[in-house]
Amino acid sequence: MHDPEIKYVEIAGFSSEVRDGTSSPGVSSAIDLCNAFSKATFPLLQSTPKHQNEWPSMTLKLPDLPYAYDALAPFMSAETLEFHHDKHHLAYVENGNKLLAGSKYEGQSLEDIVKNAYADKVAGLINNVGQHYNHLHFWQWMKKGGGGKKLPGNVQKLVDGYGGFDKMRTDFIEAGKGQFGSGWAWLAVKDGKLEVVKTPNGENPLMYGSKPILGVDVWEHSYYIDYRNARPKYLEAWFDNLINWEHVEALAG
Numbered sequence: 001m002h003d004p005e006i007k008y009v010e011i012a013g014f015s016s017e018v019r020d021g022t023s024s025p026g027v028s029s030a031i032d033l034c035n036a037f038s039k040a041t042f043p044l045l046q047s048t049p050k051h052q053n054e055w056p057s058m059t060l061k062l063p064d065l066p067y068a069y070d071a072l073a074p075f076m077s078a079e080t081l082e083f084h085h086d087k088h089h090l091a092y093v094e095n096g097n098k099l100l101a102g103s104k105y106e107g108q109s110l111e112d113i114v115k116n117a118y119a120d121k122v123a124g125l126i127n128n129v130g131q132h133y134n135h136l137h138f139w140q141w142m143k144k145g146g147g148g149k150k151l152p153g154n155v156q157k158l159v160d161g162y163g164g165f166d167k168m169r170t171d172f173i174e175a176g177k178g179q180f181g182s183g184w185a186w187l188a189v190k191d192g193k194l195e196v197v198k199t200p201n202g203e204n205p206l207m208y209g210s211k212p213i214l215g216v217d218v219w220e221h222s223y224y225i226d227y228r229n230a231r232p233k234y235l236e237a238w239f240d241n242l243i244n245w246e247h248v249e250a251l252a253g
């Protein structure tokens with residue numbers, strides 16, 4: 001049975017029974033159900049009360065950051081995170097919700113909306129819902145004390161198959177440097193193999209039939225406060241000091 005209160009909350013890994021609202025009979029409301037989703041997806045989050053009341057029903061939802069605003073300094077400042085999360089990501093959420101309301105995409109999972117909007121060439125949805133998906137993961141792809149060469153098992157296997165850590169790191173950073181204008185650099189998996197790709201604006205590898213497992217935001221809003229125009233320095237610092245490989249593993253596994 002269609003329940004308009006629980007749409008658009010799926011990201012990678014959610015089961016169809018959760019998406020369909022046919023499970024969790026003890027959950028008392030759609031908001032509780034969505035908070036349960038949020039906790040399952042973002043285990044470090046306790047709740048999202050300050051954002052929860054900004055939408056009349058559960059559609060796209062801005063998650064809280066899974067760490068304090070100053071947790072990633074000096075590699076990414078509190079000021080950058082405040083602007084990036086509180087203003088940029090929020091704008092994607094609000095614009096995406098306006099575009100989704102009453103559209104044929106209602107009731108689809110977030111991943112399906114991303115893929116279908118791209119197939120249908122709906123630019124507003126591609127960029128706003130794409131960016132919502134990208135940022136949901138971006139916050140989780142970083143952590144205090146991240147980076148390093150010690151990779152979890154599934155990621156290590158993929159990297160070995162790609163040609164090793166150093167080649168992967170070089171190619172990923174080069175992809176970020178080489179993305180002309182705004183966009184993202186990615187590690188993605190296609191047919192069981194790791195690939196390094198770059199995408200413009202709000203696009204991501206889901207739209208091209210690959211599974212994204214790591215992405216870095218190379219829009220200027222992600223680095224200009226901290227690095228000015230030095231995108232290469234941002235990419236190196238981000239890769240070596242912030243990557244949360246456990247989230248990469250969760251997507252790769």
Ligand code: MN3
Nearest residue numbers: 088217219222
């Ligand atoms: Mn961004």
